[in-house]
Structure formats: C-alpha cells, structure tokens
Amino acid sequence: MSTTTAVDRAALQDKAFAVARTVTDPEMPMLTLEDLGVLRAVEVDERGHVIVSITPTYTGCPAMATMRDDLVRSLQDAGLPGATVRVSLTPAWSSDWITERGRRSLAEHGLSAPGRAPARNGPVALSLMPTRREIACPRCGSAHTELTSEFGPTACKALYRCTSCLEPFEHVKEI
C-alpha cells in the first residue's frame, strides 16, 4: 500500500471539506450542516480515508443517521467513497454556532433565529416566567409576538405566534 503524501492529503481534505460543507440538515434543509454548526471536522488519514465529525444539536436528535448517510453519499458522489462519520460529543453544541449566513437563511425561510445562548455562571437558575426574547415576526417584522410553547416540531425549536399578522412561526431555541 502506498501512503498518501502530505500534499495529497491536504488536497483531499480541501476537496472533502468543500463537499461536506454543502450537505444540508435533513430537518431544516435551508441550512447546511456547516451553517447549523454541527459539522465539526473533516480529516483525511494517512491512507487517504475521509473522516467527518458531526455533533448532535440535542442528545436525542433523530436526524444524526440521516446526516451521516447524506455526508457519506455526497462524498461518494464526489469521488470520495467510504468516508467514516464520527460523533463528537464535546464540546456540546450551542445555538451560538449557527453562522450569520445560517441565521439569514432561517429568516428567509420564515424561521426565527436564536439569540445569544444563556451564559453559564454557577448553578442554572430556575425561570418560572416565560422566557423573554426580543423576537420579530419572520413574516411581517412585527415585534409583537407571543410564546405558544418552548417545545416544537423538532427538538431545537419553540413555537411562537405573531399578534400583528396572527401567523404562527417557529423559533430556533437558545441552547
């Protein structure tokens, strides 16, 4: 077996990363895995084998296997067969990792992007009042919105309603 040279590996890694960063999230297809912040690393080992690391948004995220399949298939289509996809649990995903481009894309598709994730300093404080967020309706831009539920159709979203245009919308939660 010939080993892949460092130059080849760097080129392969560039190519693999260029492919991996275009793969979209199965539940929010307006976002790439890179924009969602779940694509953590694309590496090439000494045998030229591609290893992609992804991290779950929530521990129970049921879309991880689909992400894996989509990554492997996209890389294969680009001439990089047999990629390995690994789970990276540390550090835990934060909604702060959603890129600016990802936030714009969410808004363009009628979803409200998360604010800053709460900073942790000592024990987590209990919050018995509805979480206050500065949220504008992604449809009409009104600041008059109300929380319907902190839990939505996927683990990462809360449900809101605009009290101006009366349309419901989803907000990606701060975590």
Added chain:
Amino acid sequence: MTDHVEPASHPAPDPSDAHGSVYDGLLGGDPSHWAFGTDFEDPLAGVDTTIPEGVDARDLATYCLMLADDALIASQRLSQWTSRAPDLEEDIALANIALDLLGQARLLLARAAAADPTLVPALPEGSPVPPEDALAFFRESGEFRNVRLVETDNGDFAVTIVKLLVLATARLALLERLASSSDHVLAAVAAKGVKELTYHRDYAGRWFLTLARGTEESRRRLEAALAVVWPLQAELFATHEVERRVAAAGVGVDPATTADDVAVVLAQVFAVSGVEQPTQAALAGVQGRQGRDGLHTEALSLLLAEMQVVARAHPMGRW
C-alpha cells in the same frame, strides 16, 4: 437526478403529469431520505471510552445503568402521553422531553456496555441488536437500576408535572456536577444534558405554578399529586454503594450532595405557588433495597412488558 428507480411503497407520481404531485419533492430518487430511524451502529463512534483510572469497570457500568435507566423509564412514561395530553402543545412538549431523555439513555447505555460488556444480555448468534438496545429491551425488571419515582404511573397531568419537576430538578443538579467527571462520556452527556434539563425543569415549574394558581380544581389536583409523589423523592438522594465508590473515584456524583440545592429550588417553586412544603414520609425499601438495587414496583413490570415485547419477539430483527 431522478433516474434512480426504487420500488415504491406508495403510488409514485406520474412524471408525465405536468402538475406533478405533492410527493415529487419527497421522492426525488433518493431512498436514503426515507431512512429516518435507522441509527449509527455505535452511538459512541469516535468518542474516547477509555476507563478512567481508579474506578472499577463494573462499578462504572452499573453507575451508567442507574443514570440511563432513570432517563429511559421516565422517557417511556412520558411518551405514554403522546396523543393523550390536554392539548397539542403539551403533547409536543412532553414528547420532546421524552426524546431528550431517550437520547441521554441511549448514550449512557452504550457507555455501560462499553465499560463492562458482561452486563449486556446475551442474544442469539448473529443478532443485529446493538448492546444499548439489548440492555433496554432484554433485561428483566430486577436488573433495572432506576429510582421508583420514574416507573410509577403517570396519573393525571398534575401527577406527571410534579414527578417531572422533582426528576428534572434532581437530574439537573446531578448533571451540573457530573460535567466535571473524569469519564469523557459521562462528562459529555452531562454537559449536554444540563442544557436540555434546564428546559424540562422550567417547563415543569411553570406548569406547577399555573396549576397552583389556576382553578380550585387544578389546585386540588396539584396538592393531591404532591402527596402521591413526595414519598418517592427521597430515593433520588439516597447514596447507593456504587454511587459512593464512583464519586470517590471522581467519575460519578454522590446524589446526597445535591439534596440541599434541589430542596432550595423546590422550595422556591412552592413559595411562588403558595403551596406548603409536603411532609409525607419516604416510601420504604424492602430490607434496605430500593430501585437502585433492582427493587421495583409492579408498575415497572407492566411498563417493560409493553416497551420490550416487540424487540423480544424479534431478537434477529433489523429496524
């Protein structure tokens, strides 16, 4: 792009139909997009599963089972609300909480199996059932290490809320400390779990307050629920021998060390809600044995019968 031919399980749209059909975007010639629910062969692929120094592998695995079983059984109970909750938002909320807990349980069960494979029930040669599923579906009730709080019936919505408040408050306090475990998997699951449980605890706390300050009937039900649930909470803070050892090794957390912080949070909820601190005595063990020792109520057997029946009927099944 659409030249892939896959036997369809439903009528395929006629491509000659100019209007197309609502299925067009779904079909798209990519069968893997139907593969929701298939899973990673190893949920810990790529994670450092070296056993930290100074801890017995069997102790680490048993401790993981305790943490996993609390989450797994609570998840199964909460999912029983699906399609039965008071309204759609609560239905979705409880299902989301159940999903978070199931995710935690899966990683913890996989961690238990990696730490001590001898704990995993034996399955027929060639069975594709992964170790974490074998632990979930092929153990008997006496082998489960969860506290009895999580196995008891959901009761009415008030009982479920009080149970969830107690569980989420205790688990959050525990995971906050466990995030500094010397075991990489436990530390990672804990750090992530803290974020999830923060939402669970707030959800339960807000509903507790709403029920307490709601109508006469909701108040009556909440107080009745508190009387039912309170005897079950002490067990969460009773240190098991295994917990004592893994805590001493820097791998686990002695739950007794969280009791004061949990009491402060619960007292805050009671105060805002105008509810008296309950005084019911703790549910006794049997000859000193409790849930962590594998001693359970009949409710767990019934729950497991339903949860495990399909997997047990098909030990060679692929899902």
